[in-house]
Amino acid sequence: MKLSWLFVAIATTLFVQNVVSNTISTAEERLVAAITAEVDVLAKTGVVTEELKAYLAELAFPTLTRNTDLTSYIEQRSSLTCTLCTSLVNVIMGYRKIGLAEETIISTITTLCVNLNIEGEDVCRGVIELNAPIAFYIVDHKPNLAAASVCGIVLQSSSCPLTDEEFEWTVEVDDGEPVHISSEETKETFRIVQISDPHYDPVYEAYGNAYCDEPTCCRVGQNDTNTSGAVAGYWGDYNDCDSPWYAITDALDQIKSQEQEIEYVYFTGDIIDHGVWETTREGNIKAINKTFKQLYETFGSVPVYPIFGNHEPNPTNVFAPSDVTDDEYEVSTTWLYELSADIWIQYGWLPESTRSTILEGGYYTLSPKTGFRIIALNNNICYVYNWWLLYEPQDPSGQLKWLADTLLQAEIDGEFVHILAHVPPGTGSCQYTWGREYRKIINRFAHIIPAEFNGHSHNDEIRVIYDLEDTTEAIRVAWNGGSISTYSDVNPNYKVYSVNANNYAIEDVDTWIYNLTLANESPDKNPTWFKSYSFKDQYGLEDLSLSSLNDLVLRMAYNSSIISTYYGHYVKQSDPGLESGCSDSCLTNQLCKIVTAVADDSTQCNYFTSLA
Structure with a gap:
């Protein structure tokens, strides 16, 4: 909620x-x-x-x-x-x-x-x-x-x-012709794991109240209000419940045992639970420290590249400008930026050079190897529930101007770029002007951005984004990491990406899940994780190039059974998700979400739905 x-x-x-x-x-x-x-x-x-x-x-x-x-x-x-x-x-x-x-x-x-x-x-x-x-x-x-x-x-x-x-504002973007990067063909790949949205609940109560009258359930102290008889599962619950700590560590242990050769871990945010009416700064600090410590202990020397979710600040969703430092009433976000910069740099994941922009607005960039750059954004600031938009509406924290300048320098330096951003493109709750300007920037530099990685929705989904001028040309793709959390009506998951070692394009995506119903039937045993599907194999694709993904979207428009298959993965094969199904209007909405780049821009939605 x-x-x-x-x-x-x-x-x-x-x-x-x-x-x-x-x-x-x-x-x-x-x-x-x-x-x-x-x-x-x-x-x-x-x-x-x-x-x-x-x-x-x-x-x-x-x-x-x-x-x-x-x-x-x-x-x-x-x-x-x-x-x-x-x-x-x-x-x-x-x-x-x-x-x-x-x-x-x-x-x-x-x-x-x-x-x-x-x-x-x-x-x-x-x-x-x-x-x-x-x-x-x-x-x-x-x-x-x-x-x-x-x-x-x-x-x-x-x-x-x-x-x-x-x-109503705009960001100045270089208007030069795109400079394409030449790279040698290679069959060599490496693997990246994406973990997203664990939503750790420190007061999760197994066998507590799973259907309460509050924004999140399955918590200590709620059982005396249980009138439905719904009881929280040991490993989590499909209802509006977050994750017990042992379910999160089980997921991390599963990744460590299954994936022996990981180059990087992308952590796309949302550590804090949905108890939005009773969060505290102290509680958030404790959960953030605990989670990143566990990530460090699990993956050791493997770099983890984290970003903020909208739940990390207190209260939820609000990221104050860096010049708002008055903390008498706890309105500043400085504490979160300072805490995170210290942790991320201390564990050796990020260089000291990233500290200044993290403190400015929660974003950073680094180049882990020659010819490759990671840009980590805090696009939670565009959220319409971030009240500081009312105070500083024009390019908050200067993040988009910084993004445009950083991408220009990456183009000059011949670097391919992966972008990490919690909120997916096209999300209706991202303020329109910010979303429009972001799309404009990415449109200019899409040729050096093989992929974007998001979280937030808890669903296994993809966004295929089209050119501003030629609206039938796919120019970039955004992959969603889903969630460790089961909130709501989804199974836990993580993703493993096979990445081309030369041009950093995604060559395949494996999604791993477990069935929560079966896991809760055997609380004394660890859940049985399994590979739900390979994206390339599931949809019969030769590769995951933009042209192949565009062809897939076209097939979805003509054949609703493909969208039905997509929907099954969207809910991560959860029992309630599959049971509720997806009506014709639901399928249409799924198709539109895949191709929508900015809230209220229905250009691609109208085009693809007209083909059905």
């Missing part, structure tokens, strides 16, 4: 059922005013009036919508959502500006959150209290911030456009 800044989330959930008009009528304007007035009474008196109770009862979320992405749910509604969002955010920002007590603001939002059935009391208050200091800081230090911009960022839809010119 993308539980976020509930100051905004609550506002965006206030919609009227069965509204179909795209314009706000006078009656609807009166409704917005009436709700806003009742919220004002709540803030000033602490009393939920009968009128407000009636509104909230009518507008409350169905329980089934919990643990879902609010944005995707809201996109189905009319522009009334945007108007309500803007009105209520205006009210909330106004409370701060006139000096209303922080606890009064927090209590007001908590009351709305609970009455709208977004979450229970503990979760609502926990998330609000964690995010409130950041919200207050931004309102205090950015007096020109408009409520419409807040809603335009979070909702990111045609019904709630972001029109503030400050959020």
